[in-house]
Amino acid sequence: MIVCLCHRVTDRDIRTAVASGVHCFDVLxxxxxxxxxxxxxxxxxxxxxxxxxxxxxxxxxGACHRAEAG
Ligand code: FES
Numbered sequence: 852m853i854v855c856l857c858h859r860v861t862d863r864d865i866r867t868a869v870a871s872g873v874h875c876f877d878v879l880x881x882x883x884x885x886x887x888x889x890x891x892x893x894x895x896x897x898x899x900x901x902x903x904x905x906x907x908x909x910x911x912x913g914a915c916h917r918a919e920a921g
Pocket of ligand 1: 889
């Protein structure tokens with residue numbers, strides 16, 4: 852389904868981004884531009900992102916951390 856009409860971002864795009872290592876919603880926005888125009892998709896985009904992140908990562912959904920840090 853299309854989550855962000857402004858930028859044609861789908862739930863699959865978001866899940867693919869998480870699967871490829873995006874662990875921060877800000878990074879997702881940088882890569883896809885989701886929720887960066889009218890903002891009406893923000894809640895839905897967050898829900899998809901958090902759900903996928905929680906399913907793949909046990910250290911907190913939406914947590915912003917960098918693999919290269921530390
Ligand atoms: S629908 Fe996503 S920014 Fe407008």
